[in-house]
Amino acid sequence: MEESEKRTMGTEEGISRRNFIKLGTIGAGALAAFGAFGCSAGGSSSASSATSASSSSAVDASSASSPASTSASSSASTSSSASGKEGISFKDQNDYDVTVAVPCERMVVLQHHSLDMLCQLGAQENIVGIVDSWKKNLGDYMLDVFPGIDQLPMPGGLDTWNVEQIAELNPDVVIAASQAPEDAMQQIRDLGIPVVVVSLRGEGKQAEAQNPRLADADAAYTEGCEWAVKTLGKLSGKENVAEEIWNFCLDSRSIVDAAVGDISDAERVKVAVLANGIAYGNDKYVGCQLLRSGAVNAAALAGVQGNTDYNAELVATWNPEAIITQDRYPDDYKTITTDPQYAELQAVKDGKVIEAPYWTKPWGNPDTDSIALGELWLAHTFYPEKVSAQQVEDKAKAFYDQFYGIDFKGTVK
Numbered sequence: 001m002e003e004s005e006k007r008t009m010g011t012e013e014g015i016s017r018r019n020f021i022k023l024g025t026i027g028a029g030a031l032a033a034f035g036a037f038g039c040s041a042g043g044s045s046s047a048s049s050a051t052s053a054s055s056s057s058a059v060d061a062s063s064a065s066s067p068a069s070t071s072a073s074s075s076a077s078t079s080s081s082a083s084g085k086e087g088i089s090f091k092d093q094n095d096y097d098v099t100v101a102v103p104c105e106r107m108v109v110l111q112h113h114s115l116d117m118l119c120q121l122g123a124q125e126n127i128v129g130i131v132d133s134w135k136k137n138l139g140d141y142m143l144d145v146f147p148g149i150d151q152l153p154m155p156g157g158l159d160t161w162n163v164e165q166i167a168e169l170n171p172d173v174v175i176a177a178s179q180a181p182e183d184a185m186q187q188i189r190d191l192g193i194p195v196v197v198v199s200l201r202g203e204g205k206q207a208e209a210q211n212p213r214l215a216d217a218d219a220a221y222t223e224g225c226e227w228a229v230k231t232l233g234k235l236s237g238k239e240n241v242a243e244e245i246w247n248f249c250l251d252s253r254s255i256v257d258a259a260v261g262d263i264s265d266a267e268r269v270k271v272a273v274l275a276n277g278i279a280y281g282n283d284k285y286v287g288c289q290l291l292r293s294g295a296v297n298a299a300a301l302a303g304v305q306g307n308t309d310y311n312a313e314l315v316a317t318w319n320p321e322a323i324i325t326q327d328r329y330p331d332d333y334k335t336i337t338t339d340p341q342y343a344e345l346q347a348v349k350d351g352k353v354i355e356a357p358y359w360t361k362p363w364g365n366p367d368t369d370s371i372a373l374g375e376l377w378l379a380h381t382f383y384p385e386k387v388s389a390q391q392v393e394d395k396a397k398a399f400y401d402q403f404y405g406i407d408f409k410g411t412v413k
Helices: 047-054 112-121 134-138 141-145 163-168 182-190 217-236 239-260 285-292 312-318 330-338 368-382 389-404
Strands: 019-026 029-035 086-091 097-102 107-110 127-130 173-176 195-197 269-275 278-280 295-297 307-309 322-326 353-356
Touching: 097 195, 097 217, 107 112, 112 127, 112 134, 112 141, 112 217, 112 239, 112 368, 112 389, 134 141, 141 389, 163 182, 173 182, 182 195, 217 239, 217 285, 217 368, 239 285, 239 368, 239 389, 269 285, 269 312, 269 330, 285 295, 285 368, 322 330, 330 353, 353 368, 368 389
Parallel strands: 107 127, 107 173, 173 195, 269 295, 269 322, 322 353
Antiparallel strands: 019 029, 086 097, 269 278, 278 307
């Protein structure tokens, strides 16, 4: 899994239909957030959730409705130094107060979503240290996106840090995952080095980092992803590119919503997402990704909260019409399609076990291309008559060219 996921089973109060909540305009597009089984812990979001999702959640916003989305400029006035840097203060996504001088010229990035986004922003030269699991969680394409990445120091992982090695890199800022070790983060702060936690979701710090319980998961992940890319843009001096990336995401979502936004509950494809031995359940981003693409999360419908280990017997009780695996974890696809224990699953019989390509990112937490490309690809996969392969390929080529600066090498079937 891309993070050290907690494996839990739980029950969920009844949500049997998709409830849309009309929200305000963000950037260049209108954002519709919904509460539905597999994407939200509550049947309807509160007014504060809706306000939070519709307000600008980047550091350059004037205000926000929750601590997790509080912007730098709304937390404190900025100041300029003789070096030409601007001092900003804000709350990160775990509600920690942060003060940092931007742009940051030396960044240690111990979270792979943020590493990927910084490369989309064109901030590779700002990065001096990276998370140790970057290749497993992102893939070989990073070698093209960031030449020399495999030579950079790796002073820690998502939940383990080497404080001494981090300090030796003399960073202007350290980007941390939500499950980063509290004691190590405090040691880094005590050295005068700012730490920014990026969780990719709103609603503030969760009691269990990898098993969130969210009032409105779709709004939380939308707000959280926007906050992340725009905050990283501010930190790296790439604010304009961050705006372009987010507008691209919203444009892709508008295509998906126009194509499959009116799919009824009865028509929705019931899908299990299985990766690295784990099934994604309720309040994980991939459930929102499925709902936006005209499907529904089979594990969440069965009451899985967060994640759980899976086996053939358990998956059979969910009776999914399709199964999505991830190409970064090929063993899941191989086992499900060849192990006799899975042979009687309807999805296997129907040839509906689909290995999601790396560029679609159907993960527990979103990356920008999860929204810009993944939701579109899933809509095409389930409803090819509504979203064509050419539409998906054109968007993927544009995203890779405009933001990664490389040719798109994937295929759309």
